[in-house]
Amino acid sequence: xxxxxxxxxxxxxxxxxxxxxxxxxxxxxxxxxxxxxxMISGFNQRGYDLRALDIFSKMLRDSLLSPxxxxxxxxxxxxxxxxxxxxxxxxxxxxxxxxxDISGIxxxxxxxxxxxxxxxxxxxxxxxxxxxxxxxxxGFTALLDGYIKLGDMNQAKNIFVSLKDRDVVAWTAMxxxxxxxxxxxxxxxxxxxxxxxxxxPNSYTLAAMLSVASSLASLSHGKQIHGSAVxxxxxxxxxxxxxxxxxxxxxxxxxxxxxxxxxxxxxRDTVSWTSMIIAxxxxxHAEEALELFETMLMEGLRPxxxxxxxxxxxxxxxxxVNQGRQYFDMMKDVDKIIPTLxxxxxxxxxxxxxxxxxxxxxxxxxxxxxxxxxxWGSLLSACRVHKNIDLGKVAAERLLLxxxxxxxxxxxxxxxxxxxxxxxxxAKIRKSMKDGRVKKEQGFSWIEVKHKVHVFGVEDGTHPExxxxxxxxxxxxDEIKKMGYVPDTASVLHDLEEEVKEQIxxxxxxxxxxxxxxxxxxxxxxxxxxxxxxxCNDCHTAIKFISKLVxxxxxxRDTTRFHHFKDGFCSCRDYW
DNA sequence: GTAGGGTTAG
Numbered sequence: 001x002x003x004x005x006x007x008x009x010x011x012x013x014x015x016x017x018x019x020x021x022x023x024x025x026x027x028x029x030x031x032x033x034x035x036x037x038x039m040i041s042g043f044n045q046r047g048y049d050l051r052a053l054d055i056f057s058k059m060l061r062d063s064l065l066s067p068x069x070x071x072x073x074x075x076x077x078x079x080x081x082x083x084x085x086x087x088x089x090x091x092x093x094x095x096x097x098x099x100x101d102i103s104g105i106x107x108x109x110x111x112x113x114x115x116x117x118x119x120x121x122x123x124x125x126x127x128x129x130x131x132x133x134x135x136x137x138x139g140f141t142a143l144l145d146g147y148i149k150l151g152d153m154n155q156a157k158n159i160f161v162s163l164k165d166r167d168v169v170a171w172t173a174m175x176x177x178x179x180x181x182x183x184x185x186x187x188x189x190x191x192x193x194x195x196x197x198x199x200x201p202n203s204y205t206l207a208a209m210l211s212v213a214s215s216l217a218s219l220s221h222g223k224q225i226h227g228s229a230v231x232x233x234x235x236x237x238x239x240x241x242x243x244x245x246x247x248x249x250x251x252x253x254x255x256x257x258x259x260x261x262x263x264x265x266x267x268r269d270t271v272s273w274t275s276m277i278i279a280x281x282x283x284x285h286a287e288e289a290l291e292l293f294e295t296m297l298m299e300g301l302r303p304x305x306x307x308x309x310x311x312x313x314x315x316x317x318x319x320x321v322n323q324g325r326q327y328f329d330m331m332k333d334v335d336k337i338i339p340t341l342x343x344x345x346x347x348x349x350x351x352x353x354x355x356x357x358x359x360x361x362x363x364x365x366x367x368x369x370x371x372x373x374x375x376w377g378s379l380l381s382a383c384r385v386h387k388n389i390d391l392g393k394v395a396a397e398r399l400l401l402x403x404x405x406x407x408x409x410x411x412x413x414x415x416x417x418x419x420x421x422x423x424x425x426x427a428k429i430r431k432s433m434k435d436g437r438v439k440k441e442q443g444f445s446w447i448e449v450k451h452k453v454h455v456f457g458v459e460d461g462t463h464p465e466x467x468x469x470x471x472x473x474x475x476x477x478d479e480i481k482k483m484g485y486v487p488d489t490a491s492v493l494h495d496l497e498e499e500v501k502e503q504i505x506x507x508x509x510x511x512x513x514x515x516x517x518x519x520x521x522x523x524x525x526x527x528x529x530x531x532x533x534x535x536c537n538d539c540h541t542a543i544k545f546i547s548k549l550v551x552x553x554x555x556x557r558d559t560t561r562f563h564h565f566k567d568g569f570c571s572c573r574d575y576w
Numbered sequence: 577g578t579a580g581g582g583t584t585a586g
Contacts, residue, residue: 033578034577034578035577035578036578037577037578037579038577038578040578041578041579042578068578069578069579070578070579071578073578073579073580074578074579077579077580104579104580105579105580108579108580108581109579109580112580138579138580141580141581142580145580145581167580168581169579169580169581170580170581171581172580172581172582173580173581174581175581175582176581176582179582202581202582203582203583204580204581204582204583205581205582206582207581207582207583208581208582208583209582210582210583211582211583214583237582237583238583239582239583240582240583241583242582242583242584243582243583243584244583245583245584246583246584269583270584271583271584272583272584273584274584274585275583275584276584277584278584278585304584305585306584306585307584307585308585309584309585309586310584310585313585313586341586342585342586345586346585346586374586377586559586560585560586
């Protein structure tokens, strides 16, 4: 194919050959607006936003052309990605001074730029200034998207409902809006009516729906979307494949996640590698995660700031402190990435898990930015594992200064006291939680059996099969006690009989979900339990014994990671 | 002919 046409058709974008395109572009004698736009949007879409802006300024300087709506949309998007509000504002005033029509993609890009660069108020003004009269579909989609970005879902819904001809972009934008606001049920309903109404979802829609399935950790929803991606051919999109990795990983199926990664048929991008590295790290396969990272480097891909989060968390779980330190330096020195709060929290985690509490504390003190809740939380959690009350108190105090109603900090501190045998102190903390306004988040667990989700709370007496569930748990309880399990009744902070305390532990939501799973699935089936909070110490110990007793693999998803219980051991190596 | 909506962490 003629290179000129190849460039203009954007083939290089699909194969990712920016340098070839650039070389070709520079040789061209005549460049029209589409050629310029092609280059600018190409760099913008591939994440080279500075180069996109560079070419834009070259265009203004070297050519007689004026930017059109495509140019402006791409350049504004580059500003948004770079969070360069100042340049975005300049472009906005240029648009106003030339009398350019602010609608459609230009309006959309402006709203997007302002809301992503900390100019939410300007974004809202732009939206409010526009009536909905005389707007074409792109204009409506821009408004819809604007309201979603401002977090005003009611207005977004109004706009969406008023749309006569909804195209696939409008549907997707609305679905994504619900997904980002945690309204997963609404997102699923909307997807159903979209498909039911004959609108065909594309790769964007399917990636968004896979993200919904990930958030719900629902294997059955995820598999359905996977099926439609294969049928429609959208599986060839990298983003769909990437979303698939995360969906399987979050649904607890690391093997299928790996398969999704291996089967990516187009070029794997940074997100693909990052997703897989994080998936492996979350499932306790730290060494494999780091091997994958090294392979990624050998293939010539550079990690981004999120890849490093995954790498650090892998190091933490394998206890590789020095390697973690080296990667931290590599991130700063080689990849020129300025560490963010997440990176610092990861490093605190790394030192903390290894028992280097003092080093963790010093690291926090030396941070060039103000430590946040997550940083102090990491230190607190390490203090709990290594039973350091003094430092734990400091961490909890600092955390509560930032967020006085953080119930997790109170619980962690109480658990720390219990772990050190200081029951009275622990009871005091719990009492101060009750007295204060601090509400403990209600813990619950759920399990999917035959496409139905069964939710259990503590002492849950609502399930139709509750008698059988309780009886099963009691039988298991007696068996694992014979195997050496000692119930952690000391952590139950009530003045009660020993047997009653045991019953309270026995009826923790994750244990009930497991008992239900055992009686409602065939022998040897892997159980996948989801929990909205951290697994408690007693459950963690008990489930190790249960996995051995029943000869099944039990996978429990915490707030952040997966515990694979098998043969009496857990993949987290007792650190979580 | 070029865009808009998506995928990675805590």
